[in-house]
Amino acid sequence: MPLSQRSIDMPYWLWMSAGVALMTVEIFIGSFFVFWFGLAAVLVGFVVLFVPQLAVAAQITIWALLSGVLALSWFRYVKPLSRDRTKAGLSREALIGQVGQVLKPPTGAGRGTIRFPAPVLGSDEWQILSEDPLAIGDRAHVTDLSGNALIVRKM
Structure with a gap:
């Protein structure tokens, strides 16, 4: 055939x-x-x-x-x-205590952004939440984690 x-x-x-x-x-x-x-x-x-x-x-x-x-x-x-949930399982010890500069302050229930001088767990910018009033340029340190966001306090 x-x-x-x-x-x-x-x-x-x-x-x-x-x-x-x-x-x-x-x-x-x-x-x-x-x-x-x-x-x-x-x-x-x-x-x-x-x-x-x-x-x-x-x-x-x-x-x-x-x-x-x-x-x-x-x-x-x-x-x-x-x-x-991309960063939810990462080590708390590596993040808590880190100090960075606020790039975008959190507003109301919204998230802000912080930049660390050196990358932490592969990223130098992270989303943040805070009860303290923050402004651009403020220094803040990480006190806890909430899902994919860091809880920070003003220094």
């Missing part, structure tokens, strides 16, 4: 293998983006397992749609929920 008349067959195990390979690549990349393409490939593998006569064009279309929906859902809905 000539090559132009051969039909392409994509068995379920090929989709699942490709999906697992993509998810394994994600371990080394760490962007949490490639994972969704891999998960979509595994899901298409399950579809092909139960509907083996599904055309290759339909399989690829399902994979592309699932990849897009999963990635978009992650970045649009799930990832923003974890944004305020």
